[in-house]
Amino acid sequence: MERYGSCLCGEVTFAATAMPSIQACHCSMCRKWSGGPFMSVPCKEARFTGPVGRYASSEDVVRGFCSTCGSNLFYLANANGIYAIPIGLFADQAGLPFRAEIYIDEKPDYYAFANETKKLTGSEFEALFGGK
Numbered sequence: 255m256e257r258y259g260s261c262l263c264g265e266v267t268f269a270a271t272a273m274p275s276i277q278a279c280h281c282s283m284c285r286k287w288s289g290g291p292f293m294s295v296p297c298k299e300a301r302f303t304g305p306v307g308r309y310a311s312s313e314d315v316v317r318g319f320c321s322t323c324g325s326n327l328f329y330l331a332n333a334n335g336i337y338a339i340p341i342g343l344f345a346d347q348a349g350l351p352f353r354a355e356i357y358i359d360e361k362p363d364y365y366a367f368a369n370e371t372k373k374l375t376g377s378e379f380e381a382l383f384g385g386k
């Protein structure tokens with residue numbers, strides 16, 4: 255399903271083919287990047303317009319941000335071309351259940367989600383989808 259959204263300042267907008275789920279990543283890199291667990295929607299395709307900055311956080315991963323306001327825009331794994339776009343950017347957030355938590359082995363003890371989710375360790379996730 256095609257969904258639309260924007261960054262905080264509105265200069266970056268996007269259209270994305272979203273899969274019907276939200277996932278949280280607990281890995282230390284995502285927590286440093288986003289300030290907490292990274293809650294995102296996996297998207298098969300995404301088109302961004304506006305001042306998009308890019309940062310290669312590892313050999314296989316690019317993280318996008320708005321060059322004006324600094325909002326995180328996407329995590330892109332080169333291995334599979336799937337964009338993980340923060341749920342907070344979407345204009346319409348209905349119909350997207352919180353289904354999965356990844357890198358559960360890197361989750362700090364100071365929080366835990368009460369939602370019933372599928373939980374994968376980092377190595378379980380990488381075996382399925384590659385990248386970090």
Ligand SMILES: [Zn+2]
Nearest residue numbers: 261263320323
């Ligand atoms: Zn912005």
Ligand SMILES: [Zn+2]
Nearest residue numbers: 279280281284
């Ligand atoms: Zn992560």
